[in-house]
Amino acid sequence: MTDRPLDAPTHADLDPSRRASSANGALRSLVAALGSVAVGLLVMLAAVAGFGYPPLIVARAFVASVLGNGDRIAAALVLACPLAIIGLAIAVSFRAGVWNIGGEGQYVLGALAAFLAAHAGLAQTPVLGPIVLLVAGALGGAAWAALAALLKRYRGAPEILTTILLNFIAVQVVAIAVHGPLADPLSGDRDTTASIPAAAQLPQLIPTAGLHAGILVPIALAVVAWIALARTTPGFRLRVVGDNPIAARFVGIHADRVAARTLMLSGAIIGLAGAVELAGNTHYLTAAYDAGYGYTAIAVALLARLHPIGVLPAAAFFAALETGARGLQKLPDEAFRDFPTVLTFFAQGTVILVTVLLTRMRISGATSP
């Protein structure tokens, strides 16, 4: 079956009544997501009370830990940055019915590729340096995702399995590289690499708070993805394949090819996240560089109901949860003395679980573009 040209917006898409219905659907999605987050937070506070801590004081401290001052807001935004980029990549792949669970591996491989590129001559140039890193990161992530795409294409291996298995390999590849050839020669510890050159680092928007220019990447990507999904032919094909691959084939869309390209695109975006994090925040690799973003970002994408713009507030919400949880631990207040860290993770898990349960998202084609 050939891949023949297909007009992007159909007559149905341009129909005003259809668009109004789509807007209503988006509003309903927003209300559902906000409602489930609210219920999740209430359950979290109930759990906190159940463990014997005063819920109102915990809530107050939690909010102060996230919004207490500019530095804390910046810290939450820095944390939200990779979550948003990876969440966006996962949302795009899920919209095409491609189950990319390999975010963790693509993220660390993207960071590794960016680190290697940081030592190329071109990366030592100001302005060009960070761009080289970001391109290298995207290529690294795409290459890692391509392995899963190839396995699916030629061996029929489902990507939901291969991507998750490739995560473990990628994490070990980075660990071996950091312990071995990439270990900082000036460090006796040999558990980290050297920092990347200053010219290859992303500019700091608020240096004292660590807020870097990479925070603009997910915003730009989300807008581009939204427009691409809603208003372009490739985006339309992607949505059709996600909604009904059989129907897609009947109208001449090569569903397998679209799925493979989407997986690689998703990997590229996730690799970009690794590069942004390296160039903007961490500046060096450690043997255990994986941070769980690849998995948390799935929850981010689901909470956003796979909407590219929705990913931004969803990522901010999860980042705020983690920042608030860490903030609680930092309080010297008597009320929080020996506050068990497991409780903060229990709280986060509760919110995620309730959110996912109540959102009742339809994974494929659940939302308007």
Place this chain on the structure above:
Amino acid sequence: MTRRRLACIAGTASLIAAVGCPRSDSPPAATQPTTSAPGSVVRVALLHPGRENDGGWNQLACTALRTLRERRGVETSATFAPNRSTFKSDLRDYAGQGYTLVVCHGSEYVKAAREVARDFPRAHFLVTGSADAGEGVATLDLRLWEATYLCGIIAAGLVPEGPAGLIGGQDIVTVRHTMNAFARGARSVKPGYPTFAQYVGSWDDVARAQQTAASLIDTRGTKVLFQNADAASHGIFEAARKAGVFVFGANSDQKDALPDLVPASAVIDMERAFEQVLDAIAAGTFRDQVLVGDLRSGIVDAVVNPRFEGRLSPATRSALAAARRQIIAGQLDVLGDR
């Protein structure tokens, strides 16, 4: 359903509005740090990469912090911070709150601490388990391998034929050193003593650790184990209990895990280390240098389980005493050619 959800939103919004405005006793905003002026309250913060109840490396630091609080009236705070992306923001947060000393418990924090220390020249930063001091960051080089060398001598004394299984959580330099020194200690009294080393690949995967230990016992005929795997060590203890083989503790005295099967532990006296650091800060002698915790300083040691005191042969006791003397005198490098 929609109405119910809206009610939930309204309820939560009211709750957040009620609690959202920070009180005057809420966490202080980021301010310039203060050093420990005479009479002021000393504040110590700790970032640790693993769970505080892991029975090993992380629990060690958290317990020491609690002891400091009780003994010296120090104000303390500890944060579980395993995510590389938040290292700097956590460090900035603590330094900005004016903590006297920010302890980072593990070498993975070194570079982040160095970057942040530039912005907070009046705060004191200490990274444990590292020898990479500089740029405003002091490090505490904890040479636990000197104690594991002694444990190796005990192992060879108790099970002369071996073999010993050495299990690390992850393959990092400090853990590798403890395993290598254990093997060298055993071979110092029993040349050619067989050892098999494996890594769990995780600090907290109890099941995988148990499988790793069971595999060493079943396939290699291991009669004695040494482990340095933090929370994952619970699985190793369980495998040792089932097979009835000896298992050595690491980081803290772990004899209580299996009183009849833990002959000794290589321990770190983190309270003493922290107290020495606080004394140096108070005396104004704290610098961005490498502080050494070893047998000579008394910060690391091999602690024999009292139940095993009587089971150590005179030859083993003699070898232990001689090795201890030589290590303290600097005449014995327990790692040999690294």
